[in-house]
Amino acid sequence: MDIQSDLVVIGGGLSGLVAGTVAAQAGLETLLLRKGQSATAYSSGAIDVIGYLPEAVEPFSSPPEGLAAIAGLYPLHPYSIVGYDESVTSENVTDTILEKTRLAIDWLKTHLEPSISPLVGDFNVNTYPITVFGTKKPTCLIQKTMDHQDLELRDDSVLLFVGFSGYPDFNPAAAAKTYLEDRLALEGPPRKVGHCFINIAPFGKSYNLSSIEIAKHLDHEGSIDRLAALLKEQVDQVGATHVAFPPILGIRKAVQNIARLQEYTGATIFELLGIPPSIPGQRLQRSMEETFTTAGGKLLIGFEATSCIKKENQIQVIVAKTQRRQVKIEAKAFILSTGKFIGGGITGDETGFRENIFNLMTVTRDYHTARDLIPSRFTNRLAISPSGQPVQYCGLSVDPRFRPINEDGIEWAENLFAAGAILAGYNYSVEKSGLGVAITTGYYAAQNAIALVKEAV
Ligand SMILES: Cc1cc2nc3c(=O)[nH]c(=O)nc-3n(C[C@H](O)[C@H](O)[C@H](O)COP(=O)(O)OP(=O)(O)OC[C@H]3O[C@@H](n4cnc5c(N)ncnc54)[C@H](O)[C@@H]3O)c2cc1C
The missing domain is CATH 3.40.50 (Rossmann fold)
Structure with a gap:
């Protein structure tokens, strides 16, 4: 084997960098592969948690208000999945989502305080730059x-x-x-x-x-x-x-x-607040890369994961390529945070929507398979519509531990977790939730991966 590690994070946008930092801080030997640029670096660099319900005209006054609405209306939204936990009852699921999201957002704010992109603001109110x-x-x-x-x-x-x-x-x-x-x-x-x-x-x-x-x-x-x-x-x-x-x-x-x-x-x-190319987005990207390496993580830039070796229900090895060579990386757990269409985690063409490394099942907003769905037939003709473009909802369906599932609802591999824009069930551009979902799901996908690796020791 060329390289061995406890955890491999595939994708170096905000979700992967948060996941990698959390894992490295928990003592896991953590390797992060990033093939190229991320949506994170194109973003305005302001952290949206939740601004609107899809199709709503009035924004939420605060993330807690928005998250409570999401929890009630969209049980498979990535924020709602954060609330699924064996210890949580249906009465306290909304409070759990709020508290767990708050924890992840505050974690980021604290970690970026000494960086080149310190953040201001409060989880309890939305601000209007x-x-x-x-x-x-x-x-x-x-x-x-x-x-x-x-x-x-x-x-x-x-x-x-x-x-x-x-x-x-x-x-x-x-x-x-x-x-x-x-x-x-x-x-x-x-x-x-x-x-x-x-x-x-x-x-x-x-x-x-x-x-x-x-x-x-x-x-x-x-x-x-x-x-x-x-x-x-x-x-x-x-x-x-x-x-x-x-x-x-x-x-x-x-x-x-x-x-x-x-x-x-x-x-x-x-x-x-600007539009791409975004200098604050690049500051955020650099700050988080530095936070990750300071925590002890190893960053491999220019490494593209292409396939894996899977035995029974476990991924054993990831195959990655650079311009010059191919490497095999063995690990106990893997986090997939390759983003959507911009990051490169998902491609949509005349053959349907594909997850690019493992060929995982992609789903639509209604959780039907998107594998054979042709993007041009799935596009809102009104370019700027309050409900956004349906393709933005496409992504991976996951179990309560953020493990991608297959057509039978069973996890595709016991040791593969997913985070960030690759997840199905939300539309960051209409909701204004992009970086908030990336942070929160990265944080909790990492907690689940850490638990798995520590259990195996
Ligand atoms: C123009 C624009 C503006 C935005 N503005 C905002 C905003 O103001 N506020 C906000 O909250 N959100 C905003 N968003 C949304 C937000 O940027 C994304 O939701 C978020 O960055 C997604 O993060 P991610 O880590 O999941 O994916 P990404 O940031 O896309 O990262 C994916 C990573 O995976 C890597 N990758 C892909 N495939 C492979 C592979 N095979 N091997 C190795 N690496 C791979 C990519 O190189 C990249 O590093 C904006 C998005 C865009 C496009």
């Missing part, structure tokens, strides 16, 4: 850099949206207009909102700058001071108390950069 479009979105935890603090509480607040010359992905004028209209309709502060552009290109005229170029530039020594000097002129001109930037104020140094801008200008500086 401002997006790059000037709209608001319900979410649970935001990166500290996205906190607009007392902007909407102070009667005298003045907000300035700042864009960068040559950076086409953010239109500060449009964002300012949308946001101001919203605030006027609500009759709340700020009542004065402006916008401006700043030219930070080090070599004169700039065009088509990307998020990553600007973020990397701002991580360099000295470049934030130049931005601070240019910003101060604009802040003083309009008397801005708060300044909103697109979320590109540095990759590793965003928190320090914001502190420096605040110190220099006297205004509260924050980042808006």
